[in-house]
Amino acid sequence: MTITDPSAFGSQPSGEDDPSVRLPLVEGAGENFSSVTDAVASIAELPVERTNRAWIICFAISVSLLGMLGLLILHLITTGVGVWGNNNPAYWGWPIVNFVFWVGIGHAGTLISAILFLTRQNWRTGVNRAAEAMTIFAVVCAGTFPGIHIGRVWVAYWLFPLPNQMAMWPNFRSPLLWDVFAVSTYATVSLLFWYMGMVPDLATFRDRAVNNTRRIAYGIFSLGWTGSSRHWHVYERAYLLLAALATPLVLSVHSVVSFDFAVSQLPGWHTTIFPPYFVAGAIFSGFAMVLTLMIPARQFFGLKHIITMRHIDVMCRILMATGLMVGYAYSIEFFVAWYGGVQYESFAFVNRAFGNYWWAYWIMVSCNVLIPQVFWSKKLRGNLWVVMIVSITTNIGMWFERFVIAVTSLTRDFVPSSWGYFSPTWVDITMFIGSFGLFFTLFLLFLRFLPVVAIAEVKTVLPQAHAHGEDHAESHSAGGSAAAPASRHDA
Amino acid sequence: MSDQKKHDEIHGIVAYFDDVDSVMSAARKVRDAGYKKWDTYTPFPVHGIDEAMGTKPTILPWIVLGMGLTGLTCGLLLQWYTNAYDYVFLISGKPDWSLPANIPVTFEVVILFSAYTAFFAMLGLNKLPHLSNPLHKLPKFSRVTADRFAICVEAKDPNFDAGRVRAILGAETSELEDCPVDTSRAALPLWFHAVMALVTCATFIPLSLAVKGRFATSEKPRYHVWPDMDFQRKRKSQTGWEGFEDGRSMRLPVEGTIPRGELRDDFELYFGVAQGAPVPPHVTFDGGAMGGDNFQWLSSFPTAVVVDDAFLERGRERYGIYCGVCHGAQGNGLGAVALRAAAIDAEQWGWVSPKALQSDSAKAYTNGELFHIASNGISSMKGYGSQITPKDRWAIVAFIRAIQASQALEAAPADLPDGTDFEPVPTIKDVRLSEASVDAPAAGSEPAGEAR
Numbered sequence: 001m002t003i004t005d006p007s008a009f010g011s012q013p014s015g016e017d018d019p020s021v022r023l024p025l026v027e028g029a030g031e032n033f034s035s036v037t038d039a040v041a042s043i044a045e046l047p048v049e050r051t052n053r054a055w056i057i058c059f060a061i062s063v064s065l066l067g068m069l070g071l072l073i074l075h076l077i078t079t080g081v082g083v084w085g086n087n088n089p090a091y092w093g094w095p096i097v098n099f100v101f102w103v104g105i106g107h108a109g110t111l112i113s114a115i116l117f118l119t120r121q122n123w124r125t126g127v128n129r130a131a132e133a134m135t136i137f138a139v140v141c142a143g144t145f146p147g148i149h150i151g152r153v154w155v156a157y158w159l160f161p162l163p164n165q166m167a168m169w170p171n172f173r174s175p176l177l178w179d180v181f182a183v184s185t186y187a188t189v190s191l192l193f194w195y196m197g198m199v200p201d202l203a204t205f206r207d208r209a210v211n212n213t214r215r216i217a218y219g220i221f222s223l224g225w226t227g228s229s230r231h232w233h234v235y236e237r238a239y240l241l242l243a244a245l246a247t248p249l250v251l252s253v254h255s256v257v258s259f260d261f262a263v264s265q266l267p268g269w270h271t272t273i274f275p276p277y278f279v280a281g282a283i284f285s286g287f288a289m290v291l292t293l294m295i296p297a298r299q300f301f302g303l304k305h306i307i308t309m310r311h312i313d314v315m316c317r318i319l320m321a322t323g324l325m326v327g328y329a330y331s332i333e334f335f336v337a338w339y340g341g342v343q344y345e346s347f348a349f350v351n352r353a354f355g356n357y358w359w360a361y362w363i364m365v366s367c368n369v370l371i372p373q374v375f376w377s378k379k380l381r382g383n384l385w386v387v388m389i390v391s392i393t394t395n396i397g398m399w400f401e402r403f404v405i406a407v408t409s410l411t412r413d414f415v416p417s418s419w420g421y422f423s424p425t426w427v428d429i430t431m432f433i434g435s436f437g438l439f440f441t442l443f444l445l446f447l448r449f450l451p452v453v454a455i456a457e458v459k460t461v462l463p464q465a466h467a468h469g470e471d472h473a474e475s476h477s478a479g480g481s482a483a484a485p486a487s488r489h490d491a
Numbered sequence: 492m493s494d495q496k497k498h499d500e501i502h503g504i505v506a507y508f509d510d511v512d513s514v515m516s517a518a519r520k521v522r523d524a525g526y527k528k529w530d531t532y533t534p535f536p537v538h539g540i541d542e543a544m545g546t547k548p549t550i551l552p553w554i555v556l557g558m559g560l561t562g563l564t565c566g567l568l569l570q571w572y573t574n575a576y577d578y579v580f581l582i583s584g585k586p587d588w589s590l591p592a593n594i595p596v597t598f599e600v601v602i603l604f605s606a607y608t609a610f611f612a613m614l615g616l617n618k619l620p621h622l623s624n625p626l627h628k629l630p631k632f633s634r635v636t637a638d639r640f641a642i643c644v645e646a647k648d649p650n651f652d653a654g655r656v657r658a659i660l661g662a663e664t665s666e667l668e669d670c671p672v673d674t675s676r677a678a679l680p681l682w683f684h685a686v687m688a689l690v691t692c693a694t695f696i697p698l699s700l701a702v703k704g705r706f707a708t709s710e711k712p713r714y715h716v717w718p719d720m721d722f723q724r725k726r727k728s729q730t731g732w733e734g735f736e737d738g739r740s741m742r743l744p745v746e747g748t749i750p751r752g753e754l755r756d757d758f759e760l761y762f763g764v765a766q767g768a769p770v771p772p773h774v775t776f777d778g779g780a781m782g783g784d785n786f787q788w789l790s791s792f793p794t795a796v797v798v799d800d801a802f803l804e805r806g807r808e809r810y811g812i813y814c815g816v817c818h819g820a821q822g823n824g825l826g827a828v829a830l831r832a833a834a835i836d837a838e839q840w841g842w843v844s845p846k847a848l849q850s851d852s853a854k855a856y857t858n859g860e861l862f863h864i865a866s867n868g869i870s871s872m873k874g875y876g877s878q879i880t881p882k883d884r885w886a887i888v889a890f891i892r893a894i895q896a897s898q899a900l901e902a903a904p905a906d907l908p909d910g911t912d913f914e915p916v917p918t919i920k921d922v923r924l925s926e927a928s929v930d931a932p933a934a935g936s937e938p939a940g941e942a943r
Binding site: 032033034037152154155161165167168169170171172173174175177178181182185188189192193196200203204206207208219220223224225226227228229230231232233234235236237238241242245246248249252256259456457459460464465466467 | 535546580602624636717
């Protein structure tokens with residue numbers, strides 16, 4: 001199975017049982033440039049009064065939760081961080097668990113856009129835009145928690161090396177400061193990547209606009225894009241460079257997040273496996289969230305032929321593979337705890353599985369390692385209900401993974417006199433729920449008003465996009481010639 | 492010239508195509524005809540079009556490389572300047588400047604600089620944003636971002652010839668059109684200019700305030716943005732508080748506790764008596780024997796001090812600071828305070844003149860007694876125990892012994908070498924007998940000189 005398999009570009013779905021034949025990236029015999037444009041643009045062009053009712057209900061719920069989050073943050077700031085359950089010895093409670101949870105989800109977007117772009121996995125074109133949007137909104141949620149966790153939020157700018165009248169500078173030897181740089185760089189680069197990819201599609205929206213408001217709004221943000229080939233040339237090079245820059249970045253971000261734990265000396269945290277283990281977990285949770293979002297979106301917005309069952313199948317396989325990596329990390333942690341012979345380390349891991357928080361540990365193992373095993377079956381990978389349930393349990397499992405790491409180690413450190421038990425308050429719980437309101441509000445607005453699918457990129461994987469020219473001997477042009485003849489637009 | 496005029500009126504000639512093959516072959520023809528100012532417009536990046544158009548590779552990667560290296564330098568310099576040069580502080584014994592700890596931030600800064608450059612240099616090289624484009628006025632051209640392809644040869648090209656261009660483009664007549672020059676100047680409203688001018692001026696305010704704060708001087712304290720540590724809900728020392736029964740905000744130490752550094756277990760050093768002997772009370776008494784045989788006064792110096800030149804010099808210095816104002820720099824009891832007291836006849840209010848340290852009665856004191864007087868005072872002299880450290884008090888005792896050994900009050904030593912003027916040290920009695928001293932009491936040396 002090579003990437004340049006000619007059948008990858010065939011427009012006829014053929015031989016589903018034959019593993020050597022790939023399903024087409026865009027399904028349907030009559031698909032052409034016009035129909036792809038129409039399919040994506042019609043979502044955003046729908047008049048306000050004809051908005052999908054499901055969307056309105058979801059949006060109303062999300063905005064209410066977002067409002068609740070705002071009020072809770074106000075309560076937190078005016079009262080103090082004591083409204084949370086964080087207290088000696090667990091000063092890192094839910095806020096940090098939620099931060100790592102959201103940052104982890106934010107990893108799939110850039111992974112799909114950058115790493116799969118560099119490795120020429122063309123199937124990414126159907127899902128990359130939505131995954132990138134998901135990344136940015138997840139990073140917004142992630143950034144909220146450490147932002148309000150610092151206590152005096154009005155001096156949050158102390159996190160950055162700004163000259164000040166105290167003549168002090170931040171400590172660059174602290175992993176917490178590395179985290180500030182890593183997460184803010186990641187947010188910036190993801191936003192640039194997402195926006196730059198969207199510029200040609202915004203130009204498409206501008207040129208289809210039916211009223212002045214839309215023409216001006218999309219016109220400003222599409223920067224006057226014409227589709228000039230000289231522009232495309234520089235644009236493609238810039239996109240490639242951004243992908244090449246984002247690839248090491250996406251791997252570095254969760255590594256740096258893991259340093260927050262690994263560079264300390266607490267048993268259960270102070271281990272070298274953390275960076276790869278965290279990165280695998282981040283990709284795992286990110287793909288789960290992509291599935292959770294994409295399955296309803298393709299159903300409600302009529303994108304089944306662009307976000308195909310093949311996309312879902314591939315993502316299920318990635319989910320299972322990363323789930324196995326995470327499971328490997330869980331077992332190797334136990335092995336090293338035993339093999340290392342350090343009394344505190346051994347205790348920390350036995351305590352994780354059989355101590356006060358045994359229930360959290362076994363929720364984590366069941367959701368992250370056992371349940372994804374259903375994807376060995378091709379039939380279950382094709383059942384959207386099963387995929388949806390597994391993607392949700394995976395996210396539950398990954399939240400518990402961060403909870404287990406943060407809380408079990410903090411409440412059972414070296415000295416029994418400093419042991420404790422962490423209990424969340426109502427503010428902890430409602431704030432976490434509220435963060436979903438923030439996430440889904442942003443994501444639903446994106447679904448409604450912006451190009452959900454990278455229109456220009458999807459066109460490049462259509463068979464018509466490839467010249468049958470005399471001096472083009474590229475392997476995939478053979479696939480193009482085998483496909484349906486280039487369609488004329490129906491104007 | 493009419494032909495040239497016509498060229499000025501149009502922006503260029505646009506041909507539309509329906510598929511990749513036809514636009515590619517047309518592009519090759521335009522390229523081969525030697526045109527420079529022309530472009531192909533496609534809804535997606537068409538593979539192979541760069542070769543068909545003869546587009547040269549962009550320099551963007553080199554710009555990004557340059558800015559990436561700039562980011563590397565800036566990231567390292569930032570961390571070196573802030574943590575190893577300007578504000579050095581010790582964290583867990585780690586070195587101030589070590590590369591491994593600085594790699595993560597350096598890496599992120601490199602990525603940040605490079606990504607910004609890739610995006611903004613792309614916009615710059617493409618001359619974007621460019622919102623007003625004559626091609627956007629063509630209704631048919633709007634299909635180019637959806638599903639059609641176009642080639643525009645601009646009239647600015649030196650080889651431009653309308654007929655020839657139409658022939659080369661080879662599209663059907665219905666798919667060829669002239670793009671007129673955009674003459675409609677989209678003027679921005681006046682209020683927009685006014686607002687922008689105001690905003691531009693306003694952007695200089697923070698900068699000028701920062702410059703003023705940096706270079707101007709002011710008598711007012713600096714403006715404090717967040718005063719959260721200025722007003723704290725706590726009790727300060729030496730203030731009252733109704734919360735405790737005794738009405739004090741401070742607590743007394745628990746009975747029997749000894750503050751750090753105040754353990755007095757060396758009796759010789761701290762009390763001037765033999766180790767374990769009864770300690771004299773903190774009372775001042777008037778002259779005479781110092782409690783007789785009750786106390787075992789130390790006649791030498793405590794073992795905790797080393798009497799050498801440096802010790803004596805320390806004693807001379809301390810004596811000058813604390814003792815000389817009353818006892819006189821020479822120990823004759825004629826310090827400035829003593830003279831003033833004599834001038835105003837302070838004895839009527841109970842003032843006791845400072846003792847001349849060369850007097851026999853002063854010489855009769857043991858070292859321990861002198862130390863006790865220096866510490867706790869005597870008659871109208873206050874104790875200096877709270878101001879002078881024990882070792883310094885012993886140094887003063889040593890210096891007094893040196894004065895006593897080298898200075899006499901009246902009689903010239905028998906063995907004074909010839910030719911040496913002996914100057915007897917004046918006593919308080921000489922001062923009080925002098926008439927001049929009543930008129931000029933404050934000057935220390937004058938009455939002493941006249942009394943001689």
